[in-house]
Amino acid sequence: MIVVAAIAAVFLAAAAGMALGRIIRGPSTLDRIVGTDVLLAITVCATATEAAYSRDATGLPILLGLSLLGAAGSVAVARFADPVARPSPAVSPSLPGRGGAGAAGSMGALSGAESPGNDHPAPADPTGHQESTGRARGPVSTRRSREARE
Amino acid sequence: MTVTAVLDVVAGVCLLGGALLSLAAGVGLLRFPDLLSRMHAATKPQVLGLLLILAGTAIRLGTAVDITTLVLVGAFQLVTAPVAAHMVGRTAYRAGLFRRDLLLTDELAADRRNP
Numbered sequence: 001m002i003v004v005a006a007i008a009a010v011f012l013a014a015a016a017g018m019a020l021g022r023i024i025r026g027p028s029t030l031d032r033i034v035g036t037d038v039l040l041a042i043t044v045c046a047t048a049t050e051a052a053y054s055r056d057a058t059g060l061p062i063l064l065g066l067s068l069l070g071a072a073g074s075v076a077v078a079r080f081a082d083p084v085a086r087p088s089p090a091v092s093p094s095l096p097g098r099g100g101a102g103a104a105g106s107m108g109a110l111s112g113a114e115s116p117g118n119d120h121p122a123p124a125d126p127t128g129h130q131e132s133t134g135r136a137r138g139p140v141s142t143r144r145s146r147e148a149r150e
Numbered sequence: 151m152t153v154t155a156v157l158d159v160v161a162g163v164c165l166l167g168g169a170l171l172s173l174a175a176g177v178g179l180l181r182f183p184d185l186l187s188r189m190h191a192a193t194k195p196q197v198l199g200l201l202l203i204l205a206g207t208a209i210r211l212g213t214a215v216d217i218t219t220l221v222l223v224g225a226f227q228l229v230t231a232p233v234a235a236h237m238v239g240r241t242a243y244r245a246g247l248f249r250r251d252l253l254l255t256d257e258l259a260a261d262r263r264n265p
Contacts, residue, residue, distance in 0.1 A: 004162035011169035015195070018176030022188070030185055030242050034192045037234060038179055041195040042172050044223075045203045049165055052207040060219045067223045071230035078237035084244045 005053040012049065016042045029081050033074050040070045157209050164206030171199030184249040185242045189235060196231045200224065 019042060022035035044066050047059045171194045178191025204220045211217065242248055243258065250256070 001158060001162060004165055008165050008169035011166075011173040015169075015172040015176030018180045022179045028185065028245075028247050030238055030245070030247055031188060033238055034185065034188050035179060037231075037238075038175055038192045038195060041192075041200055041227075042176075044227075045168055045172055045195060045200055048200075048203045048207045048220075048223075049169070052161060052165060052203075052210040055210060057211055057213075057216045057219070060216060060223070063223045064219060064226070067226040067230065070227075071234035074234035075237045078234070078241040082241045082244055 001053060005049065008049050009046070012042055012046045016046075029077065033077050037070070037074055040066060044070075157212075161206040161209040164202045164209065168195070168199040168201075168203035168206065171195055171202065175199070184247075184252060186239065186248045187252070189239060189242075193231070193235065197228065200227055 016039060019035045019039040023032050023039065026032055044063050047063055047066075051057060051059050175191050175194040178194070179188055182188045182191055201224055204224050208217045208220045211220075
């Protein structure tokens, strides 16, 4: 059994490393979400493999929590990155910093979404259009400049 | 060969199959060209690989409480993974984060032109 456990550990470690590589390289937020999902699935697989190797059921409640809540983060970030589901300025007119910039941002997101033959996904990064709120302006701009340097 | 040894061999095969599917997902995640095909690769350890490894773990552990927990883990994963994949795929399509030249057909294109 130790041979099986060692081979499975090598496979899972290599898979986790490659998922981490996809998380690092991007190029868009959604690629990183998919990489994070795979990394979570590999974590669950590794914990179950450890439980099978040592015949010890201590880690099984962790698997229960991970399998229940693992999708919540992906759903939340995917909703956040959706250019269509973003609230229009007319929905919440009283919010500060959500005037013309928000309208221009959603227009830009829509035009970016409808461009055919999008060969290079980096310019249509949906997170690049989220400077409609003033609080998100700083980190978004730094991330954008970092992607431009790549 | 005793029954325990046979069960251990079966569990080992299940664990190795699940680990191999995870490895395949890692390779696909790195090498596939766009987001939708990477999502295709990402489903391998999320469903089939995880179910194989859970089956191997259930064979190794063998008590009723642990098998119930593992069945619950598999059921929850089967329920929640399609939800996350649906949201990610929908956002990818709306944001245009896929390569249109790799699509065989785009059944939503007409609806997007004439909403």
